[in-house]
Amino acid sequence: MTERILKDFDIVMIHRSGQCFRMEQTGEHTCTVIAGDRCIEILQEGERCCFSCEEEEFERFWKPYFDLDRDYGKVKRQIDGQDTYLKEAAEKGWGIRILRQDLWEMIVSFLISQQNHIPRIRRCIRNICERYGEKKTAPNGVVYYGFPSPQALSQASEEELRACNLGYRSKYVRKSAEQVIQKEVDLTEIKRMDYQEAKQELLKLYGVGEKVADCICLFALHHLEAFPVDTHIRQALEKHYPQGFPDSRYPGIQGILQQYIFYYELFFT
DNA sequence: CGCCAGGGGAGCT
């Protein structure tokens, strides 16, 4: 068990922001998070947070995972005081953080996300994990499934993936898995690249376009300058930033602001 | 019940 007082961190907000599809809210103040081959329970009451892991694992894995070394208060203070819309969005989205999730998992998750709702994305991912992932048991006895490897997913037939509810995205997942295995796209290399290079490389994957590539850059590679534009964001930009989002004012934190806007549009409009 | 949009992208023109 690890206890911390954490400012600007709200586990329920992170869950609701929909960047992590393997997070489950189990109570008013509790969440379960599965990341890679780990599973953790988190209890939060105000700024008091309890993580069901040892100090060492918390420091080495979960602290970077939840981006706890970054000062999000500083991000808030950088927002243009005249920009009431963005200030409001940041206020309502307070506690959200940009996670550092697994690269392959984000590729598959955002391939599945297209033309899809968050509850269904979650269900699709649960299906493929239960079918193709490795079954594991947490120290507290909870059974969970790891995320299926590229090998495991490339061996699934398109029909089987459709049975997991992926629909026409099945062939995207299969082909991308194949491209990764063949090192046509090298995931290890991508992790070393800067934002622009990584994005170009990700666009080679079948089924990955601009928006999905940006989501992967943001949620797996932690390139905070990535600003994924989906239908919600596009509408918000047209309405509030007819001359375009002021990128140059917010170098290296656009992705965080995008999450505030996305969350605000999803829940408050 | 029917209708329709929903965290896009590929494959045409």
Next chain:
DNA sequence: AGCTCCCCTGGC
């Protein structure tokens, strides 16, 4: 650059 189809679930 613009258009159509991909699939299917939840909300109205």
